[in-house]
Amino acid sequence: MASNYRHIGKDTPRKDARDIVTGRAQYIDDVRLPKMLFGRALRSPFPHANIKSIDISRAAAFPGVHAVLTYKDVPDSEWGIPNHMRILDKKVRFVGDAVALLAAESYDIADEALELIDVEYEPLQTCFDVEDATAPGQPQLYDQYPNNIIPQIAKLLQNVVRGDVEKGFNEADVIIEGTGSYECFPNPLPPEPPGVIAYWENPDKLVIYTATQSVGLNKYLGQPFFGMVDMQVISTQCGGSYGTKNANLTPIGYAAVLSRATGRPVKVYYSKEEHFAAYSLRIASRIHARVGIKKDGTVTAVAGDWLVNTGSGSEAAPHEIAVGCGELQLALRCPNWDLHSTLVCTNRAPSGIVRGYGGQELESSILPIMGMAMEKADVNPVDFFKRNFVRAGDGYYWRNGRWYVYRGIDFSKAIDEGARAFGWHDKWHGWGKPTAVEGQKRRGVGLGIHCNADVGEDHSEAMVKLTPDGRALVMAAVSNAGQDQRSSLCKMAAEVLNLPLDRVNMTPPDTDINPFEFALVGSRGTYTVGSAVIQAAEEARRILLELAAPVLNAEPDELDTEDGWIFVVGEPERRILWRKATGIVRTVIGHGRFEEDFTLSNFLMTFVEVEVDTATGQVKLMNVVNSTDCGQIISPAVLEGQLHGALGSAGLDTAILEGNMLDTDTGRMLNSNLIDYKWRTFKDLPLFTNVILETPMPSHRFHAVGVGEIATSPGPSAVLMAVYNAIGRRIMDYPFTPDKVLNALGKID
Amino acid sequence: MPDKKNINLVVNGKPYELLIGKDVLPSDTLAQTLRDTLGYLGTKIGCDRGACGSCTVLLNGQAVLSCTTLTVECDGMSVTTIEGLEDPKTGQLHPLQQAFIDHTAFQCGFCTPGIIMTTKALLDKNPNPTEDEIKKALAGNYCRCISHYKVLEAVKAAIQGEKHGE
Numbered sequence: 001m002a003s004n005y006r007h008i009g010k011d012t013p014r015k016d017a018r019d020i021v022t023g024r025a026q027y028i029d030d031v032r033l034p035k036m037l038f039g040r041a042l043r044s045p046f047p048h049a050n051i052k053s054i055d056i057s058r059a060a061a062f063p064g065v066h067a068v069l070t071y072k073d074v075p076d077s078e079w080g081i082p083n084h085m086r087i088l089d090k091k092v093r094f095v096g097d098a099v100a101l102l103a104a105e106s107y108d109i110a111d112e113a114l115e116l117i118d119v120e121y122e123p124l125q126t127c128f129d130v131e132d133a134t135a136p137g138q139p140q141l142y143d144q145y146p147n148n149i150i151p152q153i154a155k156l157l158q159n160v161v162r163g164d165v166e167k168g169f170n171e172a173d174v175i176i177e178g179t180g181s182y183e184c185f186p187n188p189l190p191p192e193p194p195g196v197i198a199y200w201e202n203p204d205k206l207v208i209y210t211a212t213q214s215v216g217l218n219k220y221l222g223q224p225f226f227g228m229v230d231m232q233v234i235s236t237q238c239g240g241s242y243g244t245k246n247a248n249l250t251p252i253g254y255a256a257v258l259s260r261a262t263g264r265p266v267k268v269y270y271s272k273e274e275h276f277a278a279y280s281l282r283i284a285s286r287i288h289a290r291v292g293i294k295k296d297g298t299v300t301a302v303a304g305d306w307l308v309n310t311g312s313g314s315e316a317a318p319h320e321i322a323v324g325c326g327e328l329q330l331a332l333r334c335p336n337w338d339l340h341s342t343l344v345c346t347n348r349a350p351s352g353i354v355r356g357y358g359g360q361e362l363e364s365s366i367l368p369i370m371g372m373a374m375e376k377a378d379v380n381p382v383d384f385f386k387r388n389f390v391r392a393g394d395g396y397y398w399r400n401g402r403w404y405v406y407r408g409i410d411f412s413k414a415i416d417e418g419a420r421a422f423g424w425h426d427k428w429h430g431w432g433k434p435t436a437v438e439g440q441k442r443r444g445v446g447l448g449i450h451c452n453a454d455v456g457e458d459h460s461e462a463m464v465k466l467t468p469d470g471r472a473l474v475m476a477a478v479s480n481a482g483q484d485q486r487s488s489l490c491k492m493a494a495e496v497l498n499l500p501l502d503r504v505n506m507t508p509p510d511t512d513i514n515p516f517e518f519a520l521v522g523s524r525g526t527y528t529v530g531s532a533v534i535q536a537a538e539e540a541r542r543i544l545l546e547l548a549a550p551v552l553n554a555e556p557d558e559l560d561t562e563d564g565w566i567f568v569v570g571e572p573e574r575r576i577l578w579r580k581a582t583g584i585v586r587t588v589i590g591h592g593r594f595e596e597d598f599t600l601s602n603f604l605m606t607f608v609e610v611e612v613d614t615a616t617g618q619v620k621l622m623n624v625v626n627s628t629d630c631g632q633i634i635s636p637a638v639l640e641g642q643l644h645g646a647l648g649s650a651g652l653d654t655a656i657l658e659g660n661m662l663d664t665d666t667g668r669m670l671n672s673n674l675i676d677y678k679w680r681t682f683k684d685l686p687l688f689t690n691v692i693l694e695t696p697m698p699s700h701r702f703h704a705v706g707v708g709e710i711a712t713s714p715g716p717s718a719v720l721m722a723v724y725n726a727i728g729r730r731i732m733d734y735p736f737t738p739d740k741v742l743n744a745l746g747k748i749d
Numbered sequence: 750m751p752d753k754k755n756i757n758l759v760v761n762g763k764p765y766e767l768l769i770g771k772d773v774l775p776s777d778t779l780a781q782t783l784r785d786t787l788g789y790l791g792t793k794i795g796c797d798r799g800a801c802g803s804c805t806v807l808l809n810g811q812a813v814l815s816c817t818t819l820t821v822e823c824d825g826m827s828v829t830t831i832e833g834l835e836d837p838k839t840g841q842l843h844p845l846q847q848a849f850i851d852h853t854a855f856q857c858g859f860c861t862p863g864i865i866m867t868t869k870a871l872l873d874k875n876p877n878p879t880e881d882e883i884k885k886a887l888a889g890n891y892c893r894c895i896s897h898y899k900v901l902e903a904v905k906a907a908i909q910g911e912k913h914g915e
Contacts, residue, residue, distance in 0.1 A: 021855075271797065645894055680897075
């Protein structure tokens with residue numbers, strides 16, 4: 001779509017591009033502070049055990065060791081939602097749980113000394129299955145959570161109860177009852193392991209360097225955890241996050257207490273083994289659902305018990321449930337709901353913030369059941385979702401339990417354009433019917449959907465500072481974990497101020513020098529931080545023109561600015577440099593604040609074509625089309641990259657390749673390394689097309705909403721549908737590995 | 750070489766003499782030596798087990814995983830890291846680096862040095878690879894953001910640029 005913007009919608013080199021391609025970009029392990037020590041955790045070999053005794057004397061005496069801490073030495077403080085996770089506890093709840101912490105002069109010394117800690121464990125019974133865990137007589141992970149059920153949080157949307165569900169079922173032509181599950185608890189697994197450096201500037205000030213996508217969220221969650229001390233969080237370049245490095249107070253806690261104990265900066269940088277075994281996984285989802293639809297695809301009732309397995313700890317699960325409950329309403333327009341969630345803890349690694357955030361998990365488990373209903377009603381899924389995604393005037397309960405009415409654009413065109421680019425109408429031959437059969441190979445197509453009203457979640461503040469030399473500095477606490485929101489925000493400010501992009505820069509992601517900014521989550525940056533930056537730039541521009549008006553003998557509204565000049569509109573020769581308006585000893589600062597808004601949503605439909613080899617059981621991804629309407633593209637190549645991300649970070653490939661294999665006898669993950677945990681390589685790339693429409697969205701001056709976070713979400717259920725259509729057998733257990741496919745085909749047991 | 754006391758290494762054209770037992774332990778990997786001893790922090794360690802390709806450097810022109818290469822085995826060899834690709838005098842970027850910028854062929858950027866070094870080794874041997882050959886060469890480089898498509902664009906553009914003498 002043609003626009004008259006100078007920067008918005010144009011591809012420009014990323015602000016950090018040169019640093020990245022030359023190796024100068026500083027990630028967390030590239031930061032080396034003077035006198036820094038190296039922290040490690042001793043990790044539990046048992047999935048559930050009490051620590052009967054622990055003797056650190058030999059480790060503490062080892063040369064080069066500066067501190068050894070056990071549960072007796074750490075503050076009595078908990079984090080998680082709700083709060084329940086201590087830095088160290090007197091029991092361990094998964095294989096890899098921390099038993100003791102140690103700081104030494106090198107990792108080699110630390111690793112050697114860890115082996116000198118003598119621990120006597122009292123192994124306990126374990127539970128891994130989300131339903132078994134709630135049965136009577138099961139081992140209890142936390143005393144405060146009987147039956148391993150974490151209580152619902154009243155101020156969050158934990159259930160969807162709307163209308164009259166029985167009336168809805170009475171109106172339905174087709175009712176399907178079934179169980180769907182998305183329980184492979186994959187690991188988003190950024191290439192850079194999690195890391196943090198902590199030091200105490202004074203007893204009341206904790207400084208944290210970490211590779212994060214959100215310095216603000218780290219501080220917001222971290223301060224209560226650390227007794228409301230002052231906390232400064234600074235992000236390095238972040239080597240991938242996909243949600244997981246938003247705010248993980250577990251490693252931050254390790255570094256903070258070790259630094260407190262030693263009086264020196266302490267770095268905790270996970271090995272890849274720890275990253276696999278002891279860091280945030282996706283929540284697992286199982287739903288017993290009953291859905292009703294009419295013959296024309298109208299959804300009349302959605303009911304179900306949604307069981308969410310958060311492993312040994314819930315870093316954010318109630319919020320993920322809340323967002324998932326909201327997102328499903330955006331994808332399935334239905335007046336009658338009776339959906340209830342139960343959050344359960346089990347003896348595997350904790351679950352945390354992950355891209356897709358509740359909606360991906362819920363949709364991946366319930367949309368296949370909806371698919372059965374569509375099949376029975378003989379409805380084409382394109383028509384079904386065109387009828388059922390959210391439209392202006394539709395209401396929904398969002399994550400805070402409040403009712404909102406959608407006021408955004410219509411995504412029908414995105415569905416049509418995506419379907420056309422994919423060739424859906426040629427490839428779709430009906431439910432359970434392959435697109436093509438060639439010898440032992442059968443092709444099938446499927447699609448998935450995701451909408452998220454968190455594009456306007458939470459609050460943001462920004463300032464824009466103009467300097468007399470004709471430059472602008474955007475001040476907002478925004479780091480770069482790959483989304484390149486920093487360059488996009490500079491573009492927005494440069495557009496408002498009509499400056500060349502190289503004259504607009506941004507402060508480092510540091511909570512001390514920037515105003516409040518929540519986090520880069522939920523695709524929110526474009527709308528929320530964008531709005532704050534635009535407002536700040538507009539205010540700065542207004543002040544600048546007011547300063548210039550008397551100098552130019554004009555009214556402020558007769559003036560404009562370009563490239564560091566201020567001029568009278570229509571009389572370009574009447575112009576002055578910024579410094580003639582401001583003087584050289586003044587800065588001009590504009591402020592902007594965004595207040596959360598849940599009345600807009602983004603949208604993504606993913607179309608996939610798979611080829612199933614019925615002799616080997618292999619599912620091969622052949623073609624992917626992502627279709628979205630983002631209002632206005634800010635940075636084309638960056639957006640394309642984010643949408644390609646559908647395949648990675650525990651996304652679409654959780655239906656084909658990815659998952660953690662848990663040995664329930666030992667509680668160990670059997671494939672916790674980058675050889676046995678499968679990931680997509682350059683050799684296995686499908687054809688991939690992004691269809692990105694730009695229908696102006698009523699968001700901010702540039703009419704855009706973000707869409708990056710949701711790229712991973714429609715993929716799994718799309719693949720499930722495609723595999724079903726290829727082979728005529730519905731496999732409900734992700735990922736669809738060769739053994740499951742052959743089993744479904746009756747070729748193996 | 751049981752009695753050898755020193756390791757001689759050339760990194761990006763600069764010679765180093767490292768004393769075994771002092772500067773370099775027999776257990777040190779090349780990745781550790783480059784990063785921790787010599788300060789070439791552009792080489793990234795992802796898995797530290799030879800599975801992700803983040804630590805790829807050129808050893809006598811061959812792409813190797815520096816996390817599974819022992820420094821003591823590199824005596825007399827020449828290493829090129831990501832820091833060695835710019836023209837040291839003019840600061841001009843290598844055409845591959847420029848192509849990665851022009852095509853935004855990265856998201857988080859952590860795997861980028863490894864991907865660029867792997868590609869460089871390929872192009873040094875085969876200046877005109879097919880897309881399949883590029884994919885095969887890069888099959889050991891883990892990229893979780895999925896910048897693969899943009900990387901392929903960038904590499905192909907760099908090849909085209911070289912052909913046209915740009």
